Structures are given as structure tokens and as C-alpha cells.
Amino acid sequence: MADVAERAGVSRSLVSLVVRGSPLVSDARRAAVLEAIEELGYRHNAIASRLAAKSTRTLGLLLSDLHNPVFADVHDGVVEAARAEGFEVLLVAGPGDVRRESALLERLVTLQVDALVLAGYAGDGDALRRIAEHTPVVAVNRRIDGPGIDLVVTDETASAVLVVDHLAGLGHRRIAHVASPRSDAFQYRRAAYEQAMAARGLDPWIVEGDLTAHGGRAAVATFARTGDWPSAVVAHNDVSAVGVMSALQERGLAVPRDVSVVGYDDTDLARLPSIALTTIEQHAHDQGRSAARMAIARIADPERQSRTVVIPTRLVVRATTREPASIGT
Amino acid sequence: MADVAERAGVSRSLVSLVVRGSPLVSDARRAAVLEAIEELGYRHNAIASRLAAKSTRTLGLLLSDLHNPVFADVHDGVVEAARAEGFEVLLVAGPGDVRRESALLERLVTLQVDALVLAGYAGDGDALRRIAEHTPVVAVNRRIDGPGIDLVVTDETASAVLVVDHLAGLGHRRIAHVASPRSDAFQYRRAAYEQAMAARGLDPWIVEGDLTAHGGRAAVATFARTGDWPSAVVAHNDVSAVGVMSALQERGLAVPRDVSVVGYDDTDLARLPSIALTTIEQHAHDQGRSAARMAIARIADPERQSRTVVIPTRLVVRATTREPASIGT
DNA sequence: TTGAAAGCGCTAACAA
């Protein structure tokens, strides 16, 4: 930078201003500086800049699993909102390992991002609260509360009612839920399902699963082993639902003829004609956008109250649900 | 850090050594420092550390499109190899906009990552060569050459022969290729297809597409408009192939009864039982791993010759290809 | 094994 300054015959701070596109520089000087930059092949060092400036105008985004297409939607939303405010987005993604997530988080914090957006974080709530003491955190669809933590969530109660009413309305009574792992962070979907079932006078039927296709497959294996089959399955998310469908298909069972299947997320996957999954649309793109906006708002005002944005959901009925076999045929 | 040093009764450099896990510190001192760190809630500032240390032990990974599941595989491979060598991986991902890709790249470079791995980069080759003057670059499946640039590619010629032989062997002669956009970076697949067709005495039939499902859909729209239907379609990748399949299905055409479809990548998508796409397995995970290893090797020896790793491919025959209708029925 | 001193490349008052 000193070289550029000398070559352009100006001071270093002038160069700094030009680099950052400040309007306080005369055109003549600016041109001279730009030319010197070009000639010398100078490149701005963002690390040094961050160190000096403290603010980095960068959002850190943690995506827990790149294999789940819903996170691509969240990412798009975050990037869209961040760019509109002049922020960059830096990503880290974990291959699903919960224990590594805290490490990834640390990594992001340590890079001095101005705020953190977490999508799918299932790690330690206390670790998060500690981070939130000094860096704004927005958690998407994971209810971890604490000072400095904002939340973007969906209305799980309403969603579960939509799903259960839809299935019960078709005549289903044996409706199983392939749940996410037990964790404070996402106990709500499971609880909402149980409530919605109870409200309809139906017995909740929980099968432990996970957040991947594997969980869905494992659930089907459980049904097969016990010989106890539901007429409809509500999976924790689309990916898991697709796992259920795949396993059913491999066993020669047809969806929705033999079993109806519902997912959550309305990902690209659910929209494929050959999948055509009935699912809860959760507006992942909007979730990302809201999260980024909240993060940026809190950067501006770190002391503000924690807020929770609730994203409305919608049931998208496609081809994987219909009346149970005993009634339908 | 000064506070920690004072509290522990040591110098700042001692604290620095402890933080970085150096073995040159006595246990007593180390314990004292660790305790002081704990008590003071000190957190290491990676930005400052990077600035001072120059090396960041971080690989920057550019993923052009998070919606394409193949990039999740590449990412996993990169992370696996990077971690084995004690490197972290920082991601940026673009929503497919070629022009933004150069900006994303700049961003990564500016963050002083030690090397860059690009998956799906379709941007400016010259911009890349300029970056490679000072930062090692490894391009995955995009042939952009230059000093300091290493390549991980697949054998396109062999792949095209596998595909064309498979289809021709089934009796297909009207085999269309839904190609990627024209670009130096990935002209090879298209050229390999043309050669393989010519070698079989078949007429190449190129339909312009893109790297997304949309390109596949558009291709089908073109067939419908002209009324000129191929008996088999070879798409540039799985995502595009699924676009072809979706559009066919929406028009009431069945795969493979009416049209056979082949993709490239062998993504999770291709493996779904309801898709069961015949595709070229390209070992994206291995590509990522090789790329990370090459990047790290070049960090150690920046002057070494540019290398190209060729990843072997394999045809995975699933349910989307069979003999053309006129012969089969 | 430990400490002192000299930056890493930039930004941010402040003064001119």
C-alpha cells in the first residue's frame, strides 16, 4: 500500500480511501491511485483491513448439511438479504457431525464475522449462548434462546395441525411420525405432532429417526421388523421422507397406495414429478432472508431485545397422500 | 492477550505458544496460562493471528451452485483431505451467476486463504491465472490451465464412449446431447460426445442447455416445438437429466419407454429409486479429496509444475435406459 | 524455556 501511495504521489490513507470507494477523494487523485494499483498489481488485504477496522461487514453462515437441499434455499435467502445491505457471506458446512458443529462455529467466530446465522445447528446451546455474548447470533428453525440470540422459526403447531388434519381427513388413523433426534433445539415438531394427534383423538406413534434419508429408511426397516405398519408417515423433513419412500419402494410397497408420506420443507426434491411429495412449505428462502436481516439489525443495535420471527407455513398436497388402502379400494 | 500474560505472570509470546499448542512450554506455565485464559474468558483472534502469521492453514472452496448435489460431495472430499492435513475449509457459494463468480473468488483471495479449490467455476480464465500468480489454485473439472493452476478432471473421452456405446448397443441412433453453455472451461464433454458419436457413425445432435434442471426442461421444450424427438438424451449432468425427465413426464412421455436418459455425476438424486438414473459416476468425493491434496502440496512447493489428476469414470446403468421403442416393443 | 522488540497491512481519528 505504501508502494502504491508513493507511486501515485499520495499518502497511504488516501489509497485506503480509494480502495474502499470513499467519495471524499478528488477524481484526479483517485485516477492516479487506481493507475498505480493497476501498475503495481496491488491487492487489498482483507485480513489486515478487518483487523484494523473491527467491522468486517461479513455474515458467517453455518449450514449443517450440504446434502439437504433445503440449506441451499436458506443460503440463497441469506445471500440475497446480506448483499442488499452490503454484507458478504462466508460459509462453513459440516458433514452432519453434531460434535464438530461447535468447532465450526468457533471457527466462524474466530474469523471475526460480524454476526452468525445458523441453519440446522443441533449443537450445544450453552456454547451458543457464550458466543452470543459478543457476537450476534440468529438461529434458523432451532429454538435456542438467550440474550443476543434471535430466532427465525416456523409455526410448528399450525403445521402439525395442517398435516394431521389432511391425513385424518383422508381417513388415516395410524399416522406415524419419523422424528428428528431428541434435542432441545428441535423438539417442537415432535411435540406439535403429538398434540395435533391427541386433539383428533388419535394415538401418537413416534419412530426415532434423524435428519437424513437414512433416518427414513431406518424407520421403514422398523415397521418391517415389527410387522406393524402405519397407513401414513409424517417425516421430519423432505429428505427423510424421500428415505421413507425409497425404502418402501424397495420393499415393493407403493406410495400412496399402501402408505401415504408427508415431508417438511418443500425442497426441490419434493417438487420433482417422480417424487411429488406432499409437504409443508416452510419458505426456506424467506427464512434465510429474515435471518440475515435480523442479524444485520442486531449488529447495528447489539442491545436490542431478542426477537423471534415466525414464518407462516402451508401444506402443499401432491401425489404421496391419499385415503388409506382399506377405505380407498 | 496481554491481560492473560499478566494474570499468568508470563510474557505475551508465552501465551501465544500455549494457544497454538506448542510443546515448548513447561507444564506449569501452560497450566497457569490456560487458567488465566479461562478466568478472563479470553478468545484467540484468528484475524490478528493470520495477519501476523501470513499462513492461515485454510483452504478456500468455491462452489458454484449449492442446488446441485454434486457439490456437496466435492465439499465432503475437500473437507476430509483438508482436515487430515490440519487445514480448515472456508466456503463461498454463488447462486450460479457467472459474473459474480469472479467477485466471489476475489473475496476468497482477499481473505488470505492459503489456496483455492474451485468446483464448477465457469468464470474468467484470465482472472484465475492472475490469482494463480500468488495463490495456488486447483480447478475441479474445469480445464483452465496456467502456471500455478492444478487440475482435477475426468476422462471425458472415455466417459462419452461409455455412454454412446451403451446407448448405441441398445439400438439407439438418434442420441441428443443437452450440452452445457459454450465455455472454454467445459467444452470437453460436448466435444467428447461428438467424437464418440462420429466414431460410431452416428450424427451428433447438440441441444444447448445449461448446468441446471432448467436446461434439461428447455431441451424437451425444443424437441416438442420442432416435433423432432431423439430416442435417447445425454444430459451434461444429473441435475439437467432430471430436468429432462421431469419435462418428459409432464408431457406424458415415459422414461425409458419413450426416451432413454443419461446423466453425469451419479449424485444422490440419480440413486433415488424413483429416479434411478443411468449416469456416469465421476467420484466427486475423490475429486474433492484429490483437489485438496494438490492444493496443499502446492502450498508447500509453490514452484512445482502444474499437474493434472485424471479421475476414472464408470457407467452406472440404472432404469432410465433401454432399447428404443421401435425395437423394444 | 522464556521474554523483548519489531512488525504483519491496514484503518481511523485528528490535524492541516
Add this chain to the structure above:
DNA sequence: TTGTTAGCGCTTTCAA
């Protein structure tokens, strides 16, 4: 509008 002067928080010789 431009230049001067201090750092940002850490690492790294080098000497003790």
C-alpha cells in the same frame, strides 16, 4: 480534501 500518527492483536526472530 489530504497527510500524520497511532494502533488493531497476534507471531516471530533473537537473545537471555
